[in-house]
Amino acid sequence: MLKVRVGRHKWKLGVLVASALLAGVWSLKGQATRPDTNAIFSPAHGSISEAISHFFGYRPEPVQPIAFPHNVHVQDVELACMDCHISAARGPQASIPDIRTCWNCHATTATDRAEIQKMKGYFDKGQDIPWQRVWGWVEESHVRFNHAPHILAKVDCATCHGDVAQMTVATREIQHTMEFCVTCHKEKGASNDCVTCHY
Amino acid sequence: MDRRNFIKTTAAAGASATLAGCGNPETQLIRFIPEEPLFPGIATWKPSICPLCSAGCGLHVRVMDGEAEVVRNGEKGLLKMGLAKKLEGNPQHPISHGKLCARGQAGIQLTYHPDRIRQPLRRTGPRGSGPFQEISWDDAMADVLLRLNAIAAADQQKTLGFLTRRLRGQRNVLISTFLKEFGAPPATLFEVFSDDVLREANRQSFGFEQLPTFDLARSRYVLSFGADFLGTWNSPVAHSVAYGEMRQGRPGVRAKFVQVEPRMSQTGANADEWVPVKPGTEGILALGIAHVIFKANLRTPSAAGRAGDRIDGWNTGLQAYTPEAVEKRTGVATARIERLAREFADNSPAVAIIGGAPLAHTNGIFQALAVNALNALVGSVGEEGGLSFTPHPDTGTAQAGRRGLRELAAEILSSSSSPVQVLFLNDANPVFGTPPAWRVAEALAKVPYIVSFGSFLDETSLIADLILPDHSFLESWVDDVPESGTALSVASVAAPVMRPLHQTRSMPDVVLDIGRQLQRPVVLPWNNYEDMLKAAFAALADKSSNWDKILENGGWWSTASTGPSVNPARVTPAAATLQADPQFDGRAEDYPFHFLPYASQAFLDGSLAHLPWLQELPDVISTAMWSNWVEINPVTARDLGIAQGDAVEVRSVHGTIQAPALISPGIAPDVVAMPVGQGHATYTRYASGRGSNPVSILADLTEPVTGALAWAATRVGIRKLDNAAPTTPLIVFAGALREHEERHR
């Protein structure tokens, strides 16, 4: 996979590697400041290190603010995926629930646990939990994924997301490479036109 | 700030928000708890109303969740909220029929404009110099109450002024009621391109003081005198929808459309026949056509009824308007006049339209009455395929005794102490939009205290002492009663489609609050504007529709046309003899050209020049972006040695401006034209200091019956500025494949 990409983007890679060397190690630290207060929005890379990461499709493992146990909620509480990820069957995003969803139960449930108290801390300050996205693609891959048709086609959530019922915080056990998507589309007879996903 | 610098800085400082959330929360803005139910990624459509021109199109707004940067309790963070994403026409709405013009669609940028005023501002420097200080709403309300309490305590309530764009619906009722209860005179209305002349003519001819509605879809012959009805005038979306049907909507019938005007407008470009005419003589041509119709016994003068009675000589066959005489006055050939007359009379239903420049002459009323009579003559008034008047649901009464801005300014300037002590300013920019002879800026400088509800710092808001920024229309309760554009009775209303982005408040609610908090309170019977709308629509709607249903539809409208076409009871006695010939400012020897400013396709009267989409929209005639220009006939240009893009000076008795030349075959050799809209001294980063303002060289001529500005009555001279580049160059997108120059694309 990597080999193909390098071949296609040879000149880009050369420029980037040279820039990275020139820029030195400091640039690899990534974004240092907290608030994103730029007056402009642009698809430009925030830093050289970010450009390099994106080029290789590398995305750091997310650091979740709260050690959310999917396994407890699925196995013990017997919640279904779409009880919290409410948009999955209706639209492109599955959606990450905001703190109000959690608060529905946890205003009164398991309030003594440390992680729940962390959550209460956010809630009392009027803040949402800063969940970090686990899945997705770098913007340059221009992938538009839509959950709804996959659920309509009865693709099981675990096909792409792994057995989340066994996980605490979600991790990327399955790599969402293009090969992964295309293989399944081929098997199911779904379109593999480029613009099915890239637009 | 300079756009180019923005672009340069992006490589280094680009805010890649695309994967925000992937990584570490410690390096991100905090996120606030959402304040509304959200279904991420799923679009919902909510009705609203376009406020950008007088048409009153119903909207469908696409709303999706997004993360906005907001401030809560002094802390900056991200808030997930429903955001307007796209404006389309409301498919059920009787005006917009699911369509929306370019300007309306760009209206979404009003809400998200980077230079929007985000919270109340108090002036700190000398007036007009710029410095303002952000203050809280409490402080702002205290400021304005102090001033109003002071004039009330001195029994000077009549020194409260309210200057606004023409208001409709419940906003009009609210402001009128507030001013009346406070003891102040009615609001002063101001629009650059006012339609008061046509309203007055329609009152005289037909008994309706309003703009006409045309049934173009069923018309067989359309004769338009200068009206840019497909572009910028009256109800362009409703007209365009019907125009499409007039052209190709009926098997076997495709109507003929004739446009009479000295400069080809976007509408004129669509005509089957384009008839250039000397400026200000459109009414004379109309009477020439009527003369031929009488002469050929196609109709008798009495067929025009009282619309004909308005015209001197009508009932005796318009002896002074023989085609030969009319040719001399208008420049339209005798044979053509005769042919147009026969076509117009033979192809009923036929309709004649007048609007825009022909009414902006000193003989504006005459011109409008002449065309009205022509319509009455061929029986197109109130008939299928003709013109009618939109029946209005009863939403309150108009006030008498209004003062025009011109009179108001003169009054202020001639008194030692200003007759206006506190002035409210709403959605009007008269400093930009009035001729210098009105001395509006000077008059406003004499007003001790000015409060603006503006969302942007324009030339007039800049001299305000206090700015109480209004919500955008997408953040507000909105309502409207369209003046024209449909045969149905329509009252539109809509709830906010999104929460306010900034610390702004809706103007009607602020006015209600002010009333309540005054020392001598003006308590109106509504808690807030939403209540007011609810009450008004409860009184209006029939039993089958309830408030929720009305909100879901975006308004209430009758299912069938209900209105009478002509109101005989309100017709006044015959007018005095009207001047048929136009007067012009400037001697023809010194100022050889008629000067025709026109509402630009993108910016109308300039109020939309701050929207970047409209700045970069190529004008359909010139293909120009981010510029303005002076249109010159090729023969004239050759004689004066002027080439496309050359800097040209345009000089009237009242001032001089410069603009790049646009050589255009669609303009008479003795006319030069300029779009209005650019030339703002101050109007956000996108419009400030760009191009020149043609209004700033206009003469103070008016139409005498209404006092409306005769903005097409100025004469000018032009010359090429040697060795000078235009201050704002002509930037063209290249209008056609064959004239495209390969540059950097």
Added chain:
Amino acid sequence: MPHRWGMAVDLDRCTGCEACVVACHAENNIPTVGADEAARGRAKHWIRVERYWEGEFPDVRLKFRPVLCQQCDNAPCEPVCPTYASSHTSEGLNAQVYNRCIGTRYCANACSYDVRFFNFFNPVWEKPLHLQLNPDVSVREQGVMEKCTFCVQRINAGKIAAKAEGHEVRDGDISPACVQSCTANALVFGDLNDPDSAVSRLSRSPRGSKLLEDLGTEPKVTYLERDAWHDAGDPRRG
């Protein structure tokens, strides 16, 4: 049968109002570039209204023609692309696949209609203007070619919605933004493989022709020329 998307443009209806141009900006996240870059020919308008003057004053006429990607069946832009970023889909669209594009600009040189636009720099939205961006469409970055997609996001959404509702895509279900906004209903979009669709019927009109047809590009956009005054229904006009 697979769909074959096409468009008909009735020039007799088109008023040159340019609602389509702004609709496209709003739908497709097209950035404004500012006066300086616009002066260098870098403004982006996936659809534009061309205007042609005919004759001289006073016998002068002006004709409008909205021009967008013609979605050619024999597209000159496709064979020249070294990375297959410009390629044909099974439904006849000329796809521009941004993630494959390396910015050679060969396609823009090859295109006969001047409808391809290169990102010479990263586009910029001055905040909070970016809140208007359509999340269903990519924001293209520096070095990438872009052009009209026939609003492929709307086509995809329309197909998904039809499937969810359990029916085939019906004529009129799917409209690109320009067609949706067209005030005079001059633009009509639909499936050319359906002989009864509105677009198929209009494409067969005797007033119809293709733009620069003789180049052999086989465009899927048909232009219906301006019509003349006729009034068969009026007995007074024989």
